[in-house]
Amino acid sequence: MHPSPFTDEHDDLRAAVRRFVETELRPNVREWEDARWFPDAVFHRAAELGFLGLKYPEEYGGQGGDHLHDAVWTEELARCGSGGVAAGLGAHTGIATPPIWKFGTEDQKRRYLAPAVAGERIAALAITEPDAGSDVAAIRARATRVDGGWTVRGAKTYITNGVRASFLVTAVKTTGEGGHHGLSFLLVDTDQPGVSASPLEKMGWHAGDTALIALDDAFVPEENLLGRENEGFALIMANFQWERLMMALGAVGAMQDAYDRTVAYVKRRNAFGRPLSGFQALRHKLVDLATTIHAGRCTTHDALARFVAGENAIREVTMAKLLTQRSAFEVIDACLQLHGGAGYMEEHEIERMARDARLGSIGGGTDEIMREILGKVLDL
């Protein structure tokens, strides 16, 4: 018996998400990749099916489930064939809205969380800046006190959903002090002249919306301070474990998908008078890939089980993130190789999966940052 944290009660949800992915996402992703955009209607539809509020209380329109339900959603979403679509939906449910749920006031939950769960307002988490990536404490976007709130100046970059977002959950400096101190979380409405976003072209995630955002005296009312003033660093850190678990779950789903497609291909394609799967070297390669995927899945599910049980699972989550992001890229890259010339062509979609997977070792904390964290956790 596989030590999966999931129980029978998750099966129905899994079947429902899978149906949505197979019938409403997958058939459209090629078009959306070409358009460098997927429609907002996808959020509306996912909300209608209840997927945007799986772990949130019913009073905000959620399903009253827990992180395991979100985990099912994440695993299945990874099989839609477009990292950009999965990331757009995942950023909304998994990284932008959790801080509101966790730290928001009742008023903030009603104004931001509930409409986000309903798919009416799309959220983006905005932390990274052009000169502050891995080094989060180097954030320079600055909020200045004004009558009734703050005005914010600065730039945020690589923001998923940044162009389409109706509000930003963003970290800014609220004091002149350096380092971790003096950061605060603010909810910034984007329908104001002080906020402008431009799309960024990327290696992968083409259907996704990734923005460079300029904040030019954007106004934030007093009541949009999320959590406590000058204690925003803790909020940034608070959701990292879940974000990284989601990435691990997504990577496992994506590499399994690539593997399944590749097995089908090598059994179908002939060379030198036999199917490719008839060659020992290729068979052994596939066995290695299956083994890597299994290791990634076990590591991820172990971390997930600990996380949902309330353990401090920073070690296991960080390891799962580090292992699976690199593995996903390597596995999918090997799948591309197994496709030969076809693997290099857009038509077979495996090249897209490789491009999409490459972000994993960079986003949500680079592999190097994961190693830094683990160095500390392991007391090295």
Add this chain to the structure above:
Amino acid sequence: MAATDPVLKPDFGAKRTHFILTDEHEQLRESVRSFATKELAPHAEQWEETTFPDSVFRRMGALGFLGLDKPEQYGGQGGDYYSALVLAEEIVHSGSGGLAMGVAVHTDMAMPPILAFGTEEQKQEWVVPAIAGEKILCLGITEPDAGSDVAGIKTRAVRDGDDYVINGSKTYITNGHRADVIVLVTKTDPDAGYDGFTLFLVPMDAPGVVREARLRKLGMHASDTALLAFQDVRVPASAVLGQVGKGFYHIMWELQGERLIGAAGCVAGAQHCFDRTLQYALERTAFGRQIGRFQAIRHKFAEMATKIETARQMVYTTAWRFKNGEYPVREISMAKLYASRIAVEVADECIQIHGGAGYMKEYGVERVWRDMRLNRIGAGTDEIMLDVIGRSYGL
């Protein structure tokens, strides 16, 4: 002598020239690099969208770059094999893998078999204008159902009086949309095994040649890649290139030169990417210092540099053998395998060192990976190289 110096210090900034190369090669290197940097690189971004224009061939022809190692009697420069290597290395400064590939297919894949096996008439008709950049060449080996398995090709050429009639399809053909002529691998005798293949020079405007889809791919966006159909294409017997029935051997010979040139391009491409990333690592700061000064990053550079240097030595040593009359198939396969692998690894590591910027188009690093990735597939996959090397030991 340095050895007598009381304090011996390495000079890492000293110019390094490999012993196979002369001053003339270095001068050529300078002029190709200057051309690529000034006339090509500024357009690289745009050509990713549009593919590079045919005028690049004409301009390179005018500069003499398309016939560096080709005989002077056909308009070439009469240089040695190394001069072709230098071109492959320096063209990476165009910043466009697709352009480099389009040019290499012309000069180092399609042209050599015409020069080696063609009649004087064929050389006059195709090589002379090709060296001038007025006519563009392509090479047709791969088919939808025959990639690595070259002997599995199905395109048939059937003798009909004084002519041959060709039917079949070819795919992943670089320059296929712009080419004036294709060096086409066909089967003339399906019962003769490896002795049943014949090469043809087929004008691309011949009736029945259909340029089908423009294929979209992971990288090499500046190059055009075609799916071609040949429907009752009638050519005279004079279109046969080399000997009837010897096409397989002709093309296997061609692949050796192509692979070594490709390996040289990989080394240079990796070096170019390394240099740019080194610059980035010295400029970008995090946690209060240049990111290149973190040990983990420093070691990444050290690993990359060692791989690049190893690959370069393999390529140069093998080129020396090739130039000196050997037919070093094993070593060429090793160089091709290793250089294309490390080029992809280096590009990938450069993306990682760039962090989020590495994933963005703007910095151009992700494009290097996408372009380089083809080298582990094209001109013989890694797996085919491993097979060739393994079999060379009687296995």
